[in-house]
Structure formats: C-alpha cells, structure tokens
Amino acid sequence: MEARKVQITGKSTYMITLPKKWAVDVGLQPGSLVSITHRDDGSLLLTPAKTQPFISRKTLKIDSDMCELKMDIIGAYVMGHQVIELNARRITPEIRKEVKELCKNLIGSEIVEETRSKMVIYDILNPGEFTIEKGLKRIYALVSGMLKDLIDVFDARIKEEMLSEIVGRDEEVDRVYLLILKLFLRRLKEGWVSKEDQLSLVEAFHFRLAADNLERIGDHTVKIANTLRSIDFDKDVPKDIIGRLVEVGKDLLDSIEQGVISLRSTDTKLASRVLRENARIKWKVLEISRLTIATPNALPLGIITDSISRIGDYTENIAELAIDLRQL
Structure with a gap:
C-alpha cells in the first residue's frame, strides 16, 4: 500500500497525485478520463476509462x-x-x-x-448484463414453477412426464445459482459493480444467501418428484393424505413468495407473518407424518414429508434474512 498526502487547491478542492508507474502502465495522458466509484467500505475505486480489461x-x-x-x-x-x-x-x-x-x-x-x-x-458473458437481483428473481421463478407443477401433478393424467420435466428443470436452477455465486465473488474480490446493480455489498450478500436457500428448495422439490415416481400414489396413497399434501404444498408456495417479497422490500412485518405461517405448516406436516405411518408406502411418504419440512426451514431462512437486512 502506498500513502499520499491530500493537498488543497483554491479554497475547497482536495487533490492527490496519482502514482506515476500506475498512470504509465494504464496509459493515462493529460485529459484522460478516470471513473471514480464510491465503495461500501468508504474507499474509492479508480478506473481509467479506456483501460483494457484484465483477463484472468x-x-x-x-x-x-x-x-x-x-x-x-x-x-x-x-x-x-x-x-x-x-x-x-x-x-x-x-x-x-x-x-x-x-x-x-x-x-x-x-x-x-x-x-x-x-x-x-x-x-463470453458480459457481467454487466446480469445482476445478483435479477439472478434471485430468476431462481425464484424457476423454483416456484417447479413446486407449482409438483402440486398440479396430483390432478394430472400424464404424471410421469410432468415429474420428469420438474427434475430436468433443476439443471437451470443450478446454472443460475452458480452465476449468482460468480457475480458475488467478483464483487467481493474486485469491488466491481455493474451500472444496473443497485445493491450494496451487504444486500448482495443477503441476496446470495437467499439464492442458497432457493437452490436447496429446488433440490428437495426434485427429491419429492423422484420419490413420487417410485410409487403409484393414485392407488397406494389415501386421498385424504394426498389432499393434505396438496394443501401444505400450496401453503409453502405462498410462504416462499412472501418470503422473497419481504427480502426484496425489507418488509419485517411480512417476514414475521411468513415465520408464523411456517409454524402452522409444520404442525400440518407432523399430522401428515402421523397418518402415513400405517400406509403401505410409509417410507417414501416419510421422505416426502421430511423434504416438505426442509423446504419450510429454507423458507424461514429467507424471511429471517429480510429481518436481518432491515437492521442496516
């Protein structure tokens, strides 16, 4: 690190000189433009306007x-x-x-x-075309769509085809999730922010954690879909249990939506409602687990209810992120 003294010119203009070696290396000339970015930690990032991007x-x-x-x-x-x-x-x-x-x-x-x-x-991706906030919207849209289709499977005629499609869409969830990680790490390492990205570093961190939880919700949605493929639930699962599973699924779908909204708007009241609703969902899941013990498919149904419980836990995590972020 190199220290430079601040000088005053005129009555109110603060100045510092730039290191000559750096100026020569990046090709600065008299009249060259230098972009100044204010970073969250109070530091400034100087970027020569015509600097060739560093290729890692x-x-x-x-x-x-x-x-x-x-x-x-x-x-x-x-x-x-x-x-x-x-x-x-x-x-x-x-x-x-x-x-x-x-x-x-x-x-x-x-x-x-x-x-x-x-x-x-x-x-070949231009990182300026995609932001962490856009990534969160995309991964939420994918995961909520998978979960909605999973609920609709119980009333569908071609169940195997729908379940296979749900499993296949998890690859797109993983692709978006890895891109979000990449964008966050680039910002963390280099302090780079695209012009479209309006998030502070702390907000970006919380959105990245929310993406973690949504990706895991997607994983458990796939686990439920694969488990349903292994049983004939129309014949072997009582209609009462199927009805309860559909009801809980719809409740979870609504909670996930409200949790993401609460995070994006830092709405602590909405986040608190999500937490309260999730407590009620857990009681419903426990009741389903009790009823499935006496069924022929107790083991696969146990796997399903366990994944539903975990989806609820990840939804709670998102709501808690909204509450934490509000404290900024």
Missing part, C-alpha cells in the same frame, strides 16, 4: 479423476476466471464429451480451442 486465466491439469476435474472447472468458473485451460498428454473423447456437457451448465462458457492435448474454455 486458470490452467488445470487433467488426470484420471473426472469428478475432481469437474469440481475444479466449476470452482474456476465461480471464482471468475475468464479463461480456463485444460492440459493433458492426450485428452480422450470421453473427457471431451464430459467437459462439453459441463460447459452447458455454466452460463456463458464456450469451448474456443481444442487440440490433442488442450481444451480452452472462455467466458
């Missing part, structure tokens, strides 16, 4: 563990590396196929170079 690169060595390679690629993506280079003596067709499939789940990632021993993944 990450090189990964391919070994026999494909699972580890996938995690490394996802980690490099989330950490904001624009170029990810994969190297090996020979990249097998199987590995190429796996990497290409993985890139489909990383928004903006494209393979731009391939040789016998190298693959290069490039991030």
Whole structure:
C-alpha cells in the first residue's frame, strides 16, 4: 500500500497525485478520463476509462479423476476466471464429451480451442448484463414453477412426464445459482459493480444467501418428484393424505413468495407473518407424518414429508434474512 498526502487547491478542492508507474502502465495522458466509484467500505475505486480489461486465466491439469476435474472447472468458473485451460498428454473423447456437457451448465462458457492435448474454455458473458437481483428473481421463478407443477401433478393424467420435466428443470436452477455465486465473488474480490446493480455489498450478500436457500428448495422439490415416481400414489396413497399434501404444498408456495417479497422490500412485518405461517405448516406436516405411518408406502411418504419440512426451514431462512437486512 502506498500513502499520499491530500493537498488543497483554491479554497475547497482536495487533490492527490496519482502514482506515476500506475498512470504509465494504464496509459493515462493529460485529459484522460478516470471513473471514480464510491465503495461500501468508504474507499474509492479508480478506473481509467479506456483501460483494457484484465483477463484472468486458470490452467488445470487433467488426470484420471473426472469428478475432481469437474469440481475444479466449476470452482474456476465461480471464482471468475475468464479463461480456463485444460492440459493433458492426450485428452480422450470421453473427457471431451464430459467437459462439453459441463460447459452447458455454466452460463456463458464456450469451448474456443481444442487440440490433442488442450481444451480452452472462455467466458463470453458480459457481467454487466446480469445482476445478483435479477439472478434471485430468476431462481425464484424457476423454483416456484417447479413446486407449482409438483402440486398440479396430483390432478394430472400424464404424471410421469410432468415429474420428469420438474427434475430436468433443476439443471437451470443450478446454472443460475452458480452465476449468482460468480457475480458475488467478483464483487467481493474486485469491488466491481455493474451500472444496473443497485445493491450494496451487504444486500448482495443477503441476496446470495437467499439464492442458497432457493437452490436447496429446488433440490428437495426434485427429491419429492423422484420419490413420487417410485410409487403409484393414485392407488397406494389415501386421498385424504394426498389432499393434505396438496394443501401444505400450496401453503409453502405462498410462504416462499412472501418470503422473497419481504427480502426484496425489507418488509419485517411480512417476514414475521411468513415465520408464523411456517409454524402452522409444520404442525400440518407432523399430522401428515402421523397418518402415513400405517400406509403401505410409509417410507417414501416419510421422505416426502421430511423434504416438505426442509423446504419450510429454507423458507424461514429467507424471511429471517429480510429481518436481518432491515437492521442496516
């Protein structure tokens, strides 16, 4: 860190000189424009108007563990590396196929170079086009749509097709979630904020945590869908229990919506209502669990009620984030 003295020119203008090496390195000339960004911690970020963007690169060595390679690629993506280079003596067709499939789940990632021993993944997404707030809206829309369709499954004729579609949509939830993590970490590391992003760093952190909870709600929605695929609930599950499950599902769907609204508007009264409603939902779930014990499908129904309870817990977390954020 370099310290500079503040000087006064005229009667009210404060001035400091810029480090010469930095000015030369970024190509500043007399009359050059420099953007000044006020950061949440009270510091200023100086950005030369015509500075070429820094391209972050990450090189990964391919070994026999494909699972580890996938995690490394996802980690490099989330950490904001624009170029990810994969190297090996020979990249097998199987590995190429796996990497290409993985890139489909990383928004903006494209393979731009391939040789016998190298693959290069490039991030073509302009981060200024997407914000954390937009990401939260998108992931909420996806998860609430999955849950709504899950409720509608009980009255549908083609149940297997609907359940398969719900499971498939979880991939899009994961794609948006990883992008939200990437945007937040970029802001945390570099202090970078797009012109469209109106969130403070603390607000961005709370929205990121809300995205965590919505992603987990999506996971449990998929778990319920997969469990329903394993049983014939029209024949083997009493209509009374199905009715109760549908009722609880609708209550949860409403609570999730109100929880997200309370966070985006920092409405503590609404958040408190969500918490109270969730307490009532938990009692309903306990009653369903008691009734399912004597049924032939007690085990899968137990898995379903457990996932419903966890969805309620994640909904509570979102409401509590709204209450915490209000204290700013």
